[in-house]
Amino acid sequence: MAVKFFGQFVVEKGAVSRVELLKAIDLQEKTNLKFGEMVVEMGLMSTVDIAKTHQAQRNEDLQFGDMAVKLGFLTAEQVQQVLTRQRNNHLYIGEALIKIGALSEAELEGYLKAFKDDQLAYVAEKIEIPAGVPHQPIWEMVADLTYKMLTRVANLSIRTGPCTIIDKLPSRPIIAEMGFCGEVSARYLLSVSENTRELVAKAILDETSVENEPVEVLDDSVMEFINIVCGNVVAKAAQRGHTIDITPPEMRSDAQEGITVPDDHTALMFPIYLSDGEVFELTIFVAQD
Amino acid sequence: MKKVLIVDDSIAVSRQLEKIVNSGEEFEVVAQGRNGAEAIKLCQQHKPDIVCMDMNMPVMDGLTALRSLSQLMPGITVVMVTSLGGVGDKYTEALRLGAKDVISKPFEKDSVLEMLRRV
Structure with missing residues (x-):
């Protein structure tokens, strides 16, 4: 799997x-x-x-x-x-x-x-990354594996929008984050609503209802989901001869205020739509070489 | 009944693994740790038959804990359960340090039980 x-x-x-x-x-x-x-x-x-x-x-x-x-x-x-x-x-x-x-x-x-x-x-599909961003094939792979894992692991039916460069991350209730280091330096952020967090938690915990679960467990499920995605990105990158590592996942405490892109970084945003019209985002803060 | 120790910084993964391990009639989860340092302490305390341990954890990562456990408790059965299992270098390092197997995340219930029975 x-x-x-x-x-x-x-x-x-x-x-x-x-x-x-x-x-x-x-x-x-x-x-x-x-x-x-x-x-x-x-x-x-x-x-x-x-x-x-x-x-x-x-x-x-x-x-x-x-x-x-x-x-x-x-x-x-x-x-x-x-x-x-x-x-x-x-x-x-x-x-x-x-x-x-x-x-x-x-x-x-x-x-x-x-x-x-x-x-x-896990064969990659073509995803367009805006011109001028370094290490484009890696970010294509990150987005592609995120989409595949959302379908296979989180059991979500999704539609994806084109990648754009943004200056500020929109305000969202929940943002889980991980770091890529080694050959590339970047932050991986998944912004979701409370509803999407519940859907991910149901799939990760293999439960039909997560109504009575504490927030800590729900957040942890989202962090585990991005951990699975990023771990598999590292494995796929290794198959292509790239050496990348990851840092443990964490929750952003400033998610509600919207996050400004750090200096010397380019932010790639990939919108993801659920069948009920709800939208959430994968964002990658790519450090400039 | 074989005693199993689960070590993962994710509560969600620990819950998922606990459910799977306890569903196998011959296994019982005796304790859970959140990082490599806790794994070493809990191993000495509970003397588990099998340790299921994550690699990427804060405080002390799984491979560092595996290295210590292999020296402190030679012969202990450690299985790494990790999202980095598909990384050839990490997989090889885990086996060289004495891990009996490596399971990649996402995992399926049957493959975890099958692996626990095999080791």
């Missing part, structure tokens, strides 16, 4: 044990060299030059290869050679499981197909 990676899927299916999976991951880690390790293996740079490049990266946001070119340790052509070799030598987890004897080729083929079918529910 969630975004998964292939190794996790085959363990859950009982096709390989967790010990076998760890053995395959160890083999992958030994085989799939990082850029710096690969240039040393190819004899293009010394470990001293590697250290100097890492040091320079602390002062300027450049990828390792670009920085090594800037410092004169590599040519642009050599960077391409290293990238090609990395790509050609890359060992995927399925191949590693075959190499250690945990799966046969025929089994791998079957499980890859089953995995693809299992994850079909």
